[in-house]
Amino acid sequence: MNPENYLFLSALLFTVGACGVLLRRNVIVLFMCVELMLNAANLALVTFSRMHGNLDGQIMAFFVMVVAAAEVVVGLAIIVMVFRSRHSASVDDASLMKL
Amino acid sequence: MESLIALLIAAPLLGAALLLVGGRRLDRVGHWLGTLLAAVSFVLAVVLFFDLLGREAEDRTLSQHLFSWVPVADFQADVAFQLDQLSMTFVLLITGVGTLIHLYSVGYMEHDERRRRFFGYLNLFLAAMLLLVLADNYLLLYVGWEGVGLASYLLIGFWQHKPSAATAAKKAFVVNRVGDVGLSIAIFLMFTTFGSFAFDTVLPNATGTSEATLTGIGLMLLLAACGKSAQVPLQSWLGDAMEGPTSVSALIHAATMVTAGVYLVTRSADVFNAAPNAQTVVITVGAVTLLFGAIVGCAKDDIKKALAGSTMSQIGYMMLAAGLGPLGYAFAIMHLVTHGFFKAGLFLGAGSVMHGMNDEVDMRRYGGLRKHMPITFATFGLAYLAIIGFPYLSGFFSKDEIIYAGFSKGGGQGWLLGGVMLLGAALTAYYMTRIMLLTFFGEKRWQPDANGHEPHPHESPLSMTVPMMVLAVGSVAAGFLFNLGSSFEHWLEPVTGIAHGDSPVSHGMVSIAATGVMVIGVAGAWFQYGRRPVPVVAPTGNLLTRAARRDLLQDDFNHAVLVQPGNYLTRGLVYVDHKGVDGVVNGTAAAFGGLSGRLRRVQNGFARSYAVSMFGGVVLLVAATLLMRAV
Numbered sequence: 001m002n003p004e005n006y007l008f009l010s011a012l013l014f015t016v017g018a019c020g021v022l023l024r025r026n027v028i029v030l031f032m033c034v035e036l037m038l039n040a041a042n043l044a045l046v047t048f049s050r051m052h053g054n055l056d057g058q059i060m061a062f063f064v065m066v067v068a069a070a071e072v073v074v075g076l077a078i079i080v081m082v083f084r085s086r087h088s089a090s091v092d093d094a095s096l097m098k099l
Numbered sequence: 100m101e102s103l104i105a106l107l108i109a110a111p112l113l114g115a116a117l118l119l120v121g122g123r124r125l126d127r128v129g130h131w132l133g134t135l136l137a138a139v140s141f142v143l144a145v146v147l148f149f150d151l152l153g154r155e156a157e158d159r160t161l162s163q164h165l166f167s168w169v170p171v172a173d174f175q176a177d178v179a180f181q182l183d184q185l186s187m188t189f190v191l192l193i194t195g196v197g198t199l200i201h202l203y204s205v206g207y208m209e210h211d212e213r214r215r216r217f218f219g220y221l222n223l224f225l226a227a228m229l230l231l232v233l234a235d236n237y238l239l240l241y242v243g244w245e246g247v248g249l250a251s252y253l254l255i256g257f258w259q260h261k262p263s264a265a266t267a268a269k270k271a272f273v274v275n276r277v278g279d280v281g282l283s284i285a286i287f288l289m290f291t292t293f294g295s296f297a298f299d300t301v302l303p304n305a306t307g308t309s310e311a312t313l314t315g316i317g318l319m320l321l322l323a324a325c326g327k328s329a330q331v332p333l334q335s336w337l338g339d340a341m342e343g344p345t346s347v348s349a350l351i352h353a354a355t356m357v358t359a360g361v362y363l364v365t366r367s368a369d370v371f372n373a374a375p376n377a378q379t380v381v382i383t384v385g386a387v388t389l390l391f392g393a394i395v396g397c398a399k400d401d402i403k404k405a406l407a408g409s410t411m412s413q414i415g416y417m418m419l420a421a422g423l424g425p426l427g428y429a430f431a432i433m434h435l436v437t438h439g440f441f442k443a444g445l446f447l448g449a450g451s452v453m454h455g456m457n458d459e460v461d462m463r464r465y466g467g468l469r470k471h472m473p474i475t476f477a478t479f480g481l482a483y484l485a486i487i488g489f490p491y492l493s494g495f496f497s498k499d500e501i502i503y504a505g506f507s508k509g510g511g512q513g514w515l516l517g518g519v520m521l522l523g524a525a526l527t528a529y530y531m532t533r534i535m536l537l538t539f540f541g542e543k544r545w546q547p548d549a550n551g552h553e554p555h556p557h558e559s560p561l562s563m564t565v566p567m568m569v570l571a572v573g574s575v576a577a578g579f580l581f582n583l584g585s586s587f588e589h590w591l592e593p594v595t596g597i598a599h600g601d602s603p604v605s606h607g608m609v610s611i612a613a614t615g616v617m618v619i620g621v622a623g624a625w626f627q628y629g630r631r632p633v634p635v636v637a638p639t640g641n642l643l644t645r646a647a648r649r650d651l652l653q654d655d656f657n658h659a660v661l662v663q664p665g666n667y668l669t670r671g672l673v674y675v676d677h678k679g680v681d682g683v684v685n686g687t688a689a690a691f692g693g694l695s696g697r698l699r700r701v702q703n704g705f706a707r708s709y710a711v712s713m714f715g716g717v718v719l720l721v722a723a724t725l726l727m728r729a730v
Contacts, residue, residue: 091706
């Protein structure tokens with residue numbers, strides 16, 4: 001099977017994730033979309049690793065997974081705290097950057 | 100002796116300073132102080148006059164260098180005075196008539212609570228005029244020139260509570276300013292041409308200079324003279340200037356102010372002699388003004404305005420004579436002096452009449468006053484006979500000499516000038532007789548004024564009648580004395596030069612003709628105003644009469660030709676300013692304001708929209724990278 005198809009899948013997943021981040025308000029969905037983009041990137045890295053016949057991309061993918069795991073921990077904690085204080089999972093409700 | 104010259108000016112200047120700065124504590128003595136200082140100046144003038152008389156004709160020039168005013172490299176402006184025969188004549192006239200007018204004002208302004216200030220201004224007027232005629236360079240003359248303008252402004256608008264007086268003062272000032280521009284340009288031209296503006300540099304060098312330059316200087320000097328001497332086309336301020344107290348009118352018309360223009364032209368004789376074209380313009384201006392003023396004088400019912408028209412006309416005679424060059428300079432000055440006597444007498448007489456008539460100025464409401472004011476009648480009558488040129492009174496000599504000089508110009512021009520001046524003489528006799536008949540003869544025509552006060556005409560106090568008597572004596576005798584052995588001509592000859600043209604008519608014939616037209620003028624006025632009762636309300640009159648009552652449409656002309664276009668111009672400029680200049684500035688500001696208002700919305704505080712811009716940026720970067728690759 002042509003490895004380029006994985007790249008197309010990766011691009012598709014990334015686009016879905018990006019659109020989700022940009023368009024949705026629910027913070028949990030947003031978070032999942034971020035994960036989707038990270039994994040799309042991982043898929044692309046692994047595909048390139050396969051296409052080039054070396055392991056650099058795969059190693060990089062492991063790093064990304066580790067960072068993503070750490071991010072999930074911190075991010076979920078923040079989400080829980082925000083939800084507790086505001087009783088809402090909408091990002092717009094928590095917008096404090098412009099008074 | 101030289102050191103006395105500065106004192107001539109210093110005395111009235113000191114008076115002006117004391118009276119204007121001294122405040123109320125001088126209220127009780129201020130008028131006498133002002134009169135005294137004017138008299139001191141007159142006494143000094145007489146002393147200097149006898150000193151000059153005691154010298155040889157060539158040595159009759161005194162000069163005094165007071166201090167260096169602006170010494171900068173080649174530019175040397177000195178405060179220095181020069182007293183020669185011409186200046187001396189003016190100084191005697193200014194201080195002599197000026198002192199009499201001061202004395203008269205003591206009585207005339209008796210009930211005015213600002214009398215002290217009035218005398219301060221009068222003294223300032225004298226000082227400025229003396230500075231004008233005594234300066235030995237054009238720049239210092241200009242200082243006096245402006246001082247005269249200022250003093251006339253203050254005095255014409257002395258009754259500033261009357262809007263008409265305030266407007267008249269402003270008008271006089273503005274019109275004079277037009278003339279002053281001419282004088283400044285003339286001084287600039289002199290400085291670039293001669294490198295100096297002292298009389299003793301400019302005048303002797305005039306003959307060797309290009310005629311075009313001299314014509315330019317001459318025309319600019321004439322413009323200046325027109326402004327001060329109320330000649331066409333800058334004559335419009337003179338009639339309105341009658342809003343001032345009558346003694347001011349006498350001072351302006353007889354001793355100061357309007358004589359300044361004639362002085363300027365005569366003083367600059369060398370410039371004009373070498374610029375025949377400029378002389379022609381001077382003659383034209385004089386001839387036009389002499390008829391203009393006479394026609395206006397014939398139609399006015401306001402006694403002071405009729406006399407103002409007369410002044411304009413008489414100054415026209417002087418201007419014309421000055422334009423004739425050495426043929427006429429001496430006679431221009433001679434007429435100026437005799438005119439100073441009789442016109443001051445006429446104005447003071449008019450003031451005396453108004454004083455007795457509750458300040459009524461309409462001659463149609465006078466009538467029969469000779470019984471009530473015998474002294475005023477007698478002095479006014481003598482001045483009247485002098486101005487119309489009654490044989491052997493002063494106007495007869497000076498005016499005939501000017502008419503004769505006009506004929507001496509020779510050729511068709513001579514006949515034209517002589518004819519115009521004879522016509523002017525007839526008109527003079529007509530309007531003066533009209534004033535005389537309306538005021539002193541006929542039935543009484545006065546009525547109670549708006550407040551129900553009927554005027555009780557009475558003779559004025561001595562302080563007013565004595566100056567009138569002195570002036571009447573001057574009006575009678577001056578011409579005869581001046582003409583005795585042509586003494587006046589010979590007195591002025593070293594300054595103005597003297598020439599005799601070949602006149603097609605003899606001196607005697609001119610005198611007979613002038614007397615003839617005078618009789619015609621008097622008879623004309625008698626037929627119209629003496630034979631039958633005069634209506635109190637002026638009849639409508641024909642087109643010329645109505646135009647003359649409106650000063651021959653001078654104000655309408657100025658309004659249509661100068662004021663209206665000026666208004667349109669300013670309105671246009673204001674429009675351009677508002678729509679154009681302001682539009683660009685405001686438009687730029689509005690554009691930036693609008694743009695920033697739109698840009699501001701990008702910063703909406705939502706993290707997602709910032710993410711969009713980041714995303715867009717990344718897409719652009721990637722696209723650009725790919726594009727670069729592809730190329």
